[in-house]
Amino acid sequence: MKNGLYYHPERIKEENSPVITSTKQYETLSHFINLIEDLAPECVKALEQLLGSYEIAYKWFITKRFDHTTHSPSYWHLVRDSNTSEEFKGFRELQQGLLDWTLRFNLTSPSEFYTQLALWAVSSYFEDTLETERKKRVTDAKKFTKQVGMPLEQYWSTFRNKPYEEVISLIDSLYLEDDLDEDVLTETLGHTNKLRNSFFDDALPFVFAPNDLSISLLKSKETTLYHFEEILNFDSNKTNIIKRMAAGENFENYEPHDWFSGKGWDPRSETWKDFENQLDEWFSAYKRMYRERSEKLLENNGYVKSKEKRSLEHFKWLVRYQIQNWTLKEITDHYSEESDDILNEDTIWKGIKSTSEQVFLTLRSPNKSGRPKTDKS
Incomplete structure (x- = not known):
């Protein structure tokens, strides 16, 4: 895990929604969900069957005049608990449909991530197919294309979602709200x-x-010696000593060189090779200590390092095994034909197991009988 990114295990996703707060996790999930849509389109297509159930829930929601920001049928915790809540009993058919879909395609997860993702996909698809929303998109598209001089068809091909040609999508309902502000x-x-x-x-x-030197300026102009030699105009070490003297510390025994920061190369007394070797040693030591300090800070505050991204092939194996019910033998036979490595069922299984942990999946029980032969594509 040499190059793994750090993340906080309690801050991977927002509760009751498919909003990811870890950039690394978002990238991993995006890759896997894109593969689901490419390799197992039947999984996404099946969500269209839930449109009727969502419409029932939506009409119930409108009739009850619930607050859209807290009681919408797109909130999984309300749909999930509708069996025990009379207030939201209008969501029950939708709840059963989502659970059936989740079980049918083995997309079970302790965090219920895929059920939440499916609900948002159905909700977005339903809203996109409302006539009021379609008319609004047409109006907005015409206004935008007129402003920028873009042909209308080019707009629709770029942004998709053309009225009456809407497509249900899981990947479009996955969102990243990164945690880089480091609130913890x-x-x-x-x-x-x-x-x-x-x-x-x-x-x-x-x-x-020193921090007073505006490094950002170097990005917008040609770098010259002046940009670095300007640091001589700001003696950070001397300034620091003055501050500490004001606080009562005694610096009577400091030699003149203590008032200056850094070390220069004197070609009269030292070869460039010797000086360069010393610089390399200092810099290597500093890099090591800088990394150790940064990683220790994160670890002490609950962060852990992610696993390196698995081979992209492993994600394909997982889609075939988990969603399409291929057996390990079928996966081995199929991918051995296009792999330079020698594959066996044990290798396939280890790849599937490791990858499933990264995408919130609870692995299904092995299906020895496999899927129908005609399903293989």
Whole structure:
């Protein structure tokens, strides 16, 4: 796990919704869900059968004049608990349809992630097919294309979702709300600046010059020696000593060189090779300590390192096994034909098991009989 990203295990997804707060997890899930739509389109197509159940739930919702922000049938926790709630009994048919879909395609998960994702996909599809929404999209499209000079057909081919040609999609209902503001760290360590990414920019800096030098300027112009030699105009070490003296510390024994920061190369007394070797040693040591400090900070605050992304083939194996009910032998036979490696059922199973853990799936029991031969494609 040398290059794995860190994430907080309690902050992977938002409760009762398919909103992911871990960038790494979002990338992994996106890849897997895209494969579901490509390799197992029957799984997504089956969601269209829930449109009637969602319409019943939606009409119940409208009749009851519920608050859309808290009582919509797109909220899984309300649909899930409708069997025991008279207030939301109008959602019961939708609940059963979602659970049947989840079991049919073995998309069970301790977090109920795929059931939530399916509900949002059905909800979005239903709303897109409402006549009021279709008319609004046409009006918006005409206004936009007129402003930018784009042909209307090009607009629809770019943004999809053309009226009367709507497509139900799981991947379009997966959202990322990244956790890079690091609230856990800012709250724990009392860091008050909560601008995106600011914690690691400010609290754990990695710079070759004092913070007063605007490194961002280097990105917009040609880099010259001046940009780096300007650091001589700001003696951070001297400034620090002055502050500590004001606080009462005694610096009487400091030599003149203690008032200056950094170390320069004197070609009169040292070859470039010797000086360069010393620089490399210092920099290697600093890189190691910088990494250790940063990782230890995260680990001490509950973060863990993610596994490296598995081979992309493993995700295909998982779709075939979990959703399409292929046996390990069928997967081995099929993918051995296009693999440079020698595959066996044990290799396939290990890949499937490891990958399933990364995408919130509870693996189904092995099906020794396999699926119908005509299903293989």
